[in-house]
Amino acid sequence: MPLKSVETFDLKRLEVLDETGHVDEDLEPSLSPDQLVSLYESMMLSRLMDARMLNLQRQGRLGTLPVGTGQEGAFCPPVMAIRDSDWFVGAYRELGARLMRGEPLTNPLFLFNGHEEGNVIPDNDRTLPISIVLASQLPHAVGLAYGSRLRGETGTVALAMFGDGSSSEGDFHEALNFAGVLNAPVIFFCQNNQFAISTPKEFQTKSATIAQKAIAYGMPGIQVDGNDPLAVYQATKEAVDRARNGEGPSLIEAVTFRMGVHTTADDPTRYREDDMVKEWEKKDPLIRFKIYLTKKEIWDDDREEKLTAKIKARIDEAVAEFEAGRKTTPDAPFDFVFGTRHGIIEDQRKAFLARQGKEGHHG
């Protein structure tokens, strides 16, 4: 008997705004001027905050730091496509997204200065803390989405972010499979920035795209230009709408580029050529978005200057608050081991406090 084709697959790539600032008007999402400007501000805040934190790190005032410069067009727009009542489950390279979700600007400063307090967000904010163990956060997104629905919140979705390296982990595959089976309203958003520390995509997967992995788990997958904020927004919005309507999960691969270090402990010159970085500099999401806004006559150099000054003042204020220090209790770690008090932990706390007194340590 002849072999029959049982399934055929197709995979699309979405591009709306190219690197020269030219927009495909048929695909242009319906965002108001206020929304567009607000998105640009968020991307700029992320960029400038990264630069400031890098500077503080080089001065020894912060510890090891992941940097998201170049990826703002990928990680910021999806947050505009969800609501405060939705869940945001990130990794660690989406600073702008977290700030858009309402995280105080002082948080990353305290966190990367070694204070768990920098993970604390406003009450009722549905944003999980950063997740360093790759892909381990993805099954949580499935549980959050499923759990919220089961508790009667039919419209709530979970937006989960991760990187290309994470797509190799078992947790990634298990999460997508679960989401498919449970028809969970999750948007899996991959920032494919080309390198997992030093490991290029071709060592990471033999698949031509990460988006196509969706097919294996029975969900829609799409690749987008990750430096094109409009394409990223549009693809996310469509996936969010499907999830809200009970049509289940989606996978989005945003192809972008980490213009700087993986973390400050990394030296990218060991594994990638300068030419590659220069090529991607031309694709900078901020540059093309600025051209787009300018053409729309909702942006100009004057506004740009004012915005930069405003953001810098905001950052200065946050840094000043950070440098003034925070009242920390040295024994706080004992408070959060368990939700219940136990003799052995309290005995150790007493010993710890007595030891601090004796040795003159200060938290």
Add this chain to the structure above:
Amino acid sequence: MAKINMVQALNTTLHRAMATDDRVLVMGEDVGINGGVFRVTDGLFEAFGRDRVIDAPVAESGILGVAIGMAVAGLKPVVEMQFSGFSYEMMHQMEGNASRLRTRSRGQFTVPLVVRMPYGGGVRALEHHSESKEVFYSHTAGVKVVIPSSPTNAGPLLQAAIDDPDPVVFMEPKRSYRSFKEAVKEEQFSIGTAQVVEAGSDITIISWGAMMHDTLKAVADLKKEREFSPEIIDLLTISPMDTAAIVASVKKTGRCVVVQEAQQSFGPASEIIAVINDQALMYLEAPVQRVTMYDVVMPLFAREQLYLPSRADIIQAVQKTLSF
């Protein structure tokens, strides 16, 4: 003789092992082109090529699982977990297969491989980069757990791990990677054998990993204040533990302090004290003291130094035990 640090000692050993035995293979995240995030595998990719120095996909379970197959097929994989905090993803392959294949097949299939992983605190790192969880692996029968403490013992122990017929978890104290150098002489170290670093008669002090260095410094400090004769033991292998060395020493000194970086409960110190209880209780002149971290989730680096055992803690425990 030129002095080298622990990273250089490990790197030299890997180069030599790969040059002398073509069954040895290195695999892990960023171990090839990048030479490892701590540069322990630096230059191996250039020297031995991509077939034997594999930049693995980010998949710790896959790395160990594939290495098990490679080992059964006759290779000697030396795989790297980039940080011990990322090794738990491979735990099911370790507990479920690497540790058991010898038993399950009654010796027909064996798993001679090494899993290297930097561990421990004190380097101002991010979350998951500072824990000491050696007990996860030492609590798994069929797995050997080795922890070097110096440039001198790191190389020979890594070679012994590569030569060993069983899976060896080789935990590298990252705080000691570059903190001091030694003129490395060819010395013999074998798995399962502790080293008496200093012989003495008043008190046995046992440690391993980065705390070994702090222990030596604490003893040196205390010697300036009082005369005493400590016997210092570097455990080197957590499992199978050199109980004979511990018991012989405690029978001689009658006093003992154990210094571990890991949290207090259920750690190697607990096991050492149990061994002393079993075999040398009647020789004790004082309760055995342990100096450890607390039973809390390892704090981020702003509080880290408050929680790690300090030299002052070691001195205090030794004083208390001596004067009991």
